[in-house]
Amino acid sequence: MIETIQETENYISSFASFEKSRRASNDSAWLNELRRSALDSFLRLGFPTTHNEEWRFTSVAPITKVPFKLATDARDPGSAELMSFTFGTWPGIQLVFVNGTYSATLSSNPAQPNGVFAGSLAEALEKQADRVQPHLAQYASVSEEPFAALNTAFVSDGAFIYLPKGCVVEEPIHLLFLSWGEKSESRVCHPRILVLAEANSQARILESYASLEQGVSFTNAMTELVAEENAFVDHYKLQRESLEAFHVSTVQVQLGRSANVSTQSISLGGSLVRNHVNAVLGGEGGEATLNGFYLVNGRQHVDNHTSIDHAKPHCNSHELYKGILDGKARGVFNGRIIVRPDAQKTDSKQTNKNLILSEEALVNTNPQLEIYADDVKCTHGATIGQLDAEAIFYLRSRGIDLESARHLLTYAFAGDFIHRLKIEPLRLALESSLFARLAEGEEER
Amino acid sequence: MLEIKNLHAGISGKDILQGINLKVNTGEVHAIMGPNGSGKSTLSQVLAGRETYEVTEGEILYHGRDLLEMAPEDRAREGIFMAFQYPVEIPGVNNTYFLKAALNAIRKHRLEPELDAMDFLKLVRAKLKLMDMDESLINRSVNEGFSGGEKKRNEIFQMAVLDPKLAILDETDSGLDIDALKSVAKGVNTLRSPERAMIVITHYQRLLNYIVHDFVHVLSVGKIVKSGGKELALDLEAKGYGWLEEPVSPVR
Numbered sequence: 001m002i003e004t005i006q007e008t009e010n011y012i013s014s015f016a017s018f019e020k021s022r023r024a025s026n027d028s029a030w031l032n033e034l035r036r037s038a039l040d041s042f043l044r045l046g047f048p049t050t051h052n053e054e055w056r057f058t059s060v061a062p063i064t065k066v067p068f069k070l071a072t073d074a075r076d077p078g079s080a081e082l083m084s085f086t087f088g089t090w091p092g093i094q095l096v097f098v099n100g101t102y103s104a105t106l107s108s109n110p111a112q113p114n115g116v117f118a119g120s121l122a123e124a125l126e127k128q129a130d131r132v133q134p135h136l137a138q139y140a141s142v143s144e145e146p147f148a149a150l151n152t153a154f155v156s157d158g159a160f161i162y163l164p165k166g167c168v169v170e171e172p173i174h175l176l177f178l179s180w181g182e183k184s185e186s187r188v189c190h191p192r193i194l195v196l197a198e199a200n201s202q203a204r205i206l207e208s209y210a211s212l213e214q215g216v217s218f219t220n221a222m223t224e225l226v227a228e229e230n231a232f233v234d235h236y237k238l239q240r241e242s243l244e245a246f247h248v249s250t251v252q253v254q255l256g257r258s259a260n261v262s263t264q265s266i267s268l269g270g271s272l273v274r275n276h277v278n279a280v281l282g283g284e285g286g287e288a289t290l291n292g293f294y295l296v297n298g299r300q301h302v303d304n305h306t307s308i309d310h311a312k313p314h315c316n317s318h319e320l321y322k323g324i325l326d327g328k329a330r331g332v333f334n335g336r337i338i339v340r341p342d343a344q345k346t347d348s349k350q351t352n353k354n355l356i357l358s359e360e361a362l363v364n365t366n367p368q369l370e371i372y373a374d375d376v377k378c379t380h381g382a383t384i385g386q387l388d389a390e391a392i393f394y395l396r397s398r399g400i401d402l403e404s405a406r407h408l409l410t411y412a413f414a415g416d417f418i419h420r421l422k423i424e425p426l427r428l429a430l431e432s433s434l435f436a437r438l439a440e441g442e443e444e445r
Numbered sequence: 446m447l448e449i450k451n452l453h454a455g456i457s458g459k460d461i462l463q464g465i466n467l468k469v470n471t472g473e474v475h476a477i478m479g480p481n482g483s484g485k486s487t488l489s490q491v492l493a494g495r496e497t498y499e500v501t502e503g504e505i506l507y508h509g510r511d512l513l514e515m516a517p518e519d520r521a522r523e524g525i526f527m528a529f530q531y532p533v534e535i536p537g538v539n540n541t542y543f544l545k546a547a548l549n550a551i552r553k554h555r556l557e558p559e560l561d562a563m564d565f566l567k568l569v570r571a572k573l574k575l576m577d578m579d580e581s582l583i584n585r586s587v588n589e590g591f592s593g594g595e596k597k598r599n600e601i602f603q604m605a606v607l608d609p610k611l612a613i614l615d616e617t618d619s620g621l622d623i624d625a626l627k628s629v630a631k632g633v634n635t636l637r638s639p640e641r642a643m644i645v646i647t648h649y650q651r652l653l654n655y656i657v658h659d660f661v662h663v664l665s666v667g668k669i670v671k672s673g674g675k676e677l678a679l680d681l682e683a684k685g686y687g688w689l690e691e692p693v694s695p696v697r
Contacts, residue, residue, distance in 0.1 A: 398547035399521035412537025
């Protein structure tokens, strides 16, 4: 315990000055109370150790050892620099955040018709508290998850997206989070996103995370996505921060009756990455899709912990996580599926497939099914394998060289994830990252 | 074109080929027959360059060059094609994409211009017709979910597109119904030319009813024990392989 206290000391002092500045800006009492109680949870829980079953394969010790400073200032990237993170010209709403703080000048946020709101969470906390308060921190288990608690303790800015009843946003919304640190000072930020999709609304949202600078940074992001009756939300999270970055994220999805949410998590960057994606099917006839892709090399460590809670009958869930690991990279997948006693007619399918390109890469995969209903269909499967030697020979025997054959098969492995991405610029960016990474890998070989 | 001299080869320490001698000239069609375990497939895999097989003795010359020194893709680019006994399923790799990449790798090696999508499609359509193949097959993943017959047709179709100088058919006839067998044979016969040589490896005489071959060799326990004209295949069909148990010196 003593060890835990020392590690959290830095956050306690950060919180003290943070709280002081928030009180000075006249934040509402409920918000300050929420933060204070989240901090208490965090201090009670401490940083997890590998003795905790949920953290068995992922040690966060490297994160706890860095005296991160809470990012309060930021620099604006130039337009050319920004272009490299915005997929050229983004067709729809694009909100840009530097170290978790909304930048109106960098964002492209035309006024939306029909009461749709997409903008800064800080602004929404001030002007639309009646809409935010009932949902903020109401879904993720802030009292049990240390990183969710930590994010909530420091909640101040990020994105708020509000889709009123029946509203359809045609173009995808891009939330771009840029982390900026300096060599001399490592910074932490806690971006927060709240998506409230009312009945029959529809949107496609991409969160992407990138670094403005090389250097150690820590992003502790948290997204809460509420899809009310028959809402349709297609959500993507692209993490391509620097190879020195630490990244912990929580995506908490709450589905109402007949709601349909798919969330895709893509991890390319970061030295130590832990993603939580939790979906609760809280109304009959809901459908949740949790897909993921990780492409790691060197000493990268990526851990995806997912949970799907079938709380009501007649819900479907699909889960496909695919990983490509090279070098000494380490992957962890834990897929928990809970089927509650009255969640009859549940149909759930989970798949985790890993492709190992080197001798030293390693994966731990663990399906975790807890089924308390009897009339359900649940399947799961996990594979860890290398490129098929027979297939490589087959391609070579037709004149395709060894390197191209390896690339073709690696791309084919990723194909069934990549082809499902419905945002074209994202799909193209992922393809080019994959090709670039493959070429690097060949050079090292 | 191809000269195999005293070839010894095996897999994981087990000797399978024990001194194969064979000479194939341009324009010739050779049938190699033999019972299970005689080394037919080992021979075809060694010719195609499968690294799991180890050559312990002997040499193979292809147009005077040491074939065993060449990587599988270089052999293919120099005009060797093997139709697999068990074609590999490759999920996620589109048949058309794969074949275009292969053809253009070979054309590049031959210093010919690469084909664009339009010209490639034209070529592919012509060859599909030759093989009585449905166009939908080539838009699927390589061999994935294909029936046995579709896989074998796909092999001959690839051969037709890649236009090799030396084609090796490894038991392409095994497991085929008569219609599939006929279309495979039709493909092979159409591709027969004075510029091309073929080695047809088979367990059964049946395919040889449809493919016009010049020579038959009988493989037994890793050696060619008998060579002859096409009548030899009929003898084998009538008498089985039993009468060959006494090794006979190869006929040249």
